[in-house]
Amino acid sequence: MTERQWKPLAGVDRDCFACGTENPHGLKMRFESNGEQLRSFLTVRPRFRGWSNLVHGGILSTMLDEMMSWTAIHLTERFILTKGMNVAFKKPVRVGTPLSLNGYITERLSERKARVVAEIRDEEGEVCASSEGEFVLFTMEEFGAMGIMAEEELETMAAAMG
Numbered sequence: 001m002t003e004r005q006w007k008p009l010a011g012v013d014r015d016c017f018a019c020g021t022e023n024p025h026g027l028k029m030r031f032e033s034n035g036e037q038l039r040s041f042l043t044v045r046p047r048f049r050g051w052s053n054l055v056h057g058g059i060l061s062t063m064l065d066e067m068m069s070w071t072a073i074h075l076t077e078r079f080i081l082t083k084g085m086n087v088a089f090k091k092p093v094r095v096g097t098p099l100s101l102n103g104y105i106t107e108r109l110s111e112r113k114a115r116v117v118a119e120i121r122d123e124e125g126e127v128c129a130s131s132e133g134e135f136v137l138f139t140m141e142e143f144g145a146m147g148i149m150a151e152e153e154l155e156t157m158a159a160a161m162g
């Protein structure tokens with residue numbers, strides 16, 4: 001069986017703390033999709049530490065939220081809000097070490113909701129942290145009506161979703 005090809009997703013948000021392409025204080029996460037799952041690779045800088053050389057748990061949670069969010073956005077082609085998420089911290093994660101993340105949908109709960117999982121792995125491929133979240137899905141019109149994004153941002157985002 002041939003593995004599905006991974007393709008990079010365009011970075012469309014400049015300032016998001018997690019995925020913003022131009023945010024000098026952010027994580028600058030980028031994503032790839034094979035149509036069934038998404039993945040991301042990054043090395044967390046020391047400025048995001050908690051204890052001494054360990055990545056702060058809040059930063060790991062942000063990375064997991066972002067991984068699940070883009071998984072939901074890309075695989076459902078909808079705008080999303082995180083309704084809730086649970087995180088399990090299984091192994092300490094060190095700053096300055098290469099990490100990989102993956103995300104996938106476990107259940108399409110309804111037309112408007114999806115359950116998504118994300119994992120953070122270390123260089124050995126061991127899962128260091130994982131999350132499960134519930135995501136509410138919105139059409140562009142519904143999201144626009146919530147006043148979260150300007151009209152032109154909505155259209156740029158919608159064009160980059162699939």
Ligand SMILES: CCCCCCCC(=O)SCCNC(=O)CCNC(=O)[C@H](O)C(C)(C)COP(=O)(O)OP(=O)(O)OC[C@H]1O[C@@H](n2cnc3c(N)ncnc32)[C@H](O)[C@@H]1OP(=O)(O)O
Nearest residue numbers: 013016019065066069081082083110112113136137142146
């Ligand atoms: C580039 C950017 C990527 C960034 C990714 C970051 C991801 C995030 O962290 S998002 C930020 C954190 N999350 C939030 O701020 C969400 C705040 N919470 C909320 O707005 C609400 O609680 C929300 C929308 C999640 C759930 O709303 P609530 O009414 O409690 O939902 P719920 O009772 O479960 O569902 C009610 C129904 O109304 C729908 N609904 C809720 N609000 C709306 C709305 N404004 N418009 C349309 N439908 C809505 C739900 O989909 C659901 O539909 P159905 O009955 O068919 O299942």
